[in-house]
Amino acid sequence: MKKILKDCKKGGLIGCRNRDRAKFMGFSMLILLIVSALCYLTGDLAGMFAGGSINVAMALGTVIADCSARNARTGRDNCPKKEDGTAGLIITKLSATYSTDPDTFKDEIQAHIISNGVDKMWPIMNIINNEGSGGDSKTSDVGFSGPKPVGINPRGVKYRIDAGDCLYKELMELDKLQVRVFRVDQEGYIYGTAIIRKSGGSDAEMFRGFDATIKITRIEGNGNDPYALYIDVYYSANYEKELKTLHGFELDELPEGIVGVKLAKGSDSGKALVVSACSGTDYTSIFGEQWAATMFLNDGGQQPTSVTYDAETNELTFTPTANYRVRNALALDEGGIFGLDGVDEFTSI
Numbered sequence: 001m002k003k004i005l006k007d008c009k010k011g012g013l014i015g016c017r018n019r020d021r022a023k024f025m026g027f028s029m030l031i032l033l034i035v036s037a038l039c040y041l042t043g044d045l046a047g048m049f050a051g052g053s054i055n056v057a058m059a060l061g062t063v064i065a066d067c068s069a070r071n072a073r074t075g076r077d078n079c080p081k082k083e084d085g086t087a088g089l090i091i092t093k094l095s096a097t098y099s100t101d102p103d104t105f106k107d108e109i110q111a112h113i114i115s116n117g118v119d120k121m122w123p124i125m126n127i128i129n130n131e132g133s134g135g136d137s138k139t140s141d142v143g144f145s146g147p148k149p150v151g152i153n154p155r156g157v158k159y160r161i162d163a164g165d166c167l168y169k170e171l172m173e174l175d176k177l178q179v180r181v182f183r184v185d186q187e188g189y190i191y192g193t194a195i196i197r198k199s200g201g202s203d204a205e206m207f208r209g210f211d212a213t214i215k216i217t218r219i220e221g222n223g224n225d226p227y228a229l230y231i232d233v234y235y236s237a238n239y240e241k242e243l244k245t246l247h248g249f250e251l252d253e254l255p256e257g258i259v260g261v262k263l264a265k266g267s268d269s270g271k272a273l274v275v276s277a278c279s280g281t282d283y284t285s286i287f288g289e290q291w292a293a294t295m296f297l298n299d300g301g302q303q304p305t306s307v308t309y310d311a312e313t314n315e316l317t318f319t320p321t322a323n324y325r326v327r328n329a330l331a332l333d334e335g336g337i338f339g340l341d342g343v344d345e346f347t348s349i
Contacts, residue, residue, distance in 0.1 A: 081248075084185035086159060088125035088254055089231065090209065092180045093118055097206040100194055102249040105207065109255055110338065114329035122174065123255040124231065125184075126162040133157075155235040160228060166278035168218050168229055170260070175216045180209030181233055188251050193242035207247055211236040258329050259283075261340045263296075263347040266315040270349060273315060274326060277343045285314045287337050295335055298322040299346050318349045 096119050098112070099105050112121040134155040139147035161167065183191045192209045215232040219225075260277040273284045274291070284291070293307045299322070306319045318324060326332070326342025 081189070083183070083189070083191055083248070084187050086127050086130050086157075086183050087186045087188075088123060088127055088184040089159065089233070090182040090184065090190070090255065091122040091124065091174060091214070092182070092209050093120060094178055094180055094211070096120070096180060097195070097197065097208045100205050100207040100247060105190075105249075106252055109251075110333075113255060113258060114333050114338070114341070116328070116330075121255070123257045124159075124161060124171070125254055125256060127159050128162045129160040131158045131160075152240050154237070155239050157233050157235075159231050159233065161231060163229055164227070165218070166276070168216065169278060171216045171229075171231065174214060176213065178211070178213050178236075181212045181214070181235075182209040184251065184254060188254060189248050190251055191246065191248040194245045194247040210242050211238050256339060258339055258341045260343045261326050262343050262345045263324055263326060263349065265347065265349070267313065270318050270321045271313075271315045272318060272324070272347065272349045274340075277345070282314070283340060284309070284316060285311075290336050291316055292335050295327050295332055295337070295342075296324045297327055298324050321349055323348050 092112075098119065099108070109121065112119050113123060115121075132155070134153040136153055137149050138151045138153045140150045141147050180192075185191065192207055195206050195208060196203050197206050198204070213234045213236070215234070217230045217232060219228040219230075221227040259281075261274050261283055262277045264273045264275045264280070266272045273282055274287075275282050275284075288311065289309045291307055291309055293304045296304055296307060296318070298304065304318045304320065304322070304324065306317075308317045309315075310317060323346040325344065325346045326340075329338075329341035332338070332340055332342070
């Protein structure tokens with residue numbers, strides 16, 4: 001008792017209590033640090049507080065990336081083909097893929113144009129000018145160093161088409177759609193991107209257009225400013241990656257799109273002409289005797305008994321008379337007529 005009073009003489013009773021409390025707190029903190037270290041080493045984090053046990057994987061999750069050295073071959077080829085100005089576009093559905101083999105692709109292109117399936121193609125030729133934006137290097141100034149390249153700015157191109165309002169009306173069916181776009185340059189080379197797809201348990205190399213969204217715009221003539229029809233192509237964020245697997249080859253000829261046609265009344269009952277559904281352009285004489293009964297249907301879904309072409313009057317004669325329409329591009333192609341597609345409109349013949 002005397003020793004305690006002696007130790008606490010200067011600080012009195014309160015000073016003694018504070019000193020004892022400080023000693024106790026210091027000892028408690030030492031114990032807590034030891035327990036914490038043991039819990040951390042054993043992975044038992046919950047044991048610090050609740051006495052429970054949680055097993056924590058020390059390497060949970062992975063970020064897989066190929067950071068190996070890249071192999072760049074920088075020699076200049078003896079035939080350094082460069083993509084020339086765009087002469088045409090081929091629009092496809094977003095999921096469409098085609099063969100990378102040039103001969104196979106060219107053999108099938110006509111079938112894809114008249115198809116109504118997932119591999120449908122819409123060729124748009126007669127492009128006379130294009131104005132691009134974006135596609136240049138995109139940099140970041142984050143940090144203390146200078147600008148660093150982080151990709152490319154969004155690429156958009158305004159393609160001007162030498163056409164009028166009939167094509168504008170047809171193109172509006174594609175307005176604002178996300179599609180894929182092949183470019184055909186002025187030397188007749190088609191450009192797209194190559195991908196690897198699983199096919200029958202093995203890898204297959206496929207060809208497809210660039211991912212893009214399109215917008216159709218029309219500007220009427222005004223004084224010295226001529227009429228202008230544009231298809232605006234906004235390439236997606238995948239564009240730079242798609243360019244890394246650029247694929248292209250020469251086409252034998254530039255593909256043309258199909259024209260919608262219908263029947264127009266002729267000079268007498270049972271007589272008719274095949275004309276453009278928009279402009280009224282007459283296609284009857286162009287194909288002449290190739291027109292056949294199998295290319296037309298009445299409103300009951302039946303073919304006429306016969307259809308004959310008269311070269312003197314440039315008219316078709318239908319037997320029997322009824323309400324008829326022109327069949328689709330597939331049926332016309334089977335009869336040797338390519339480039340036309342019947343619209344769903346009946347005419348009393």
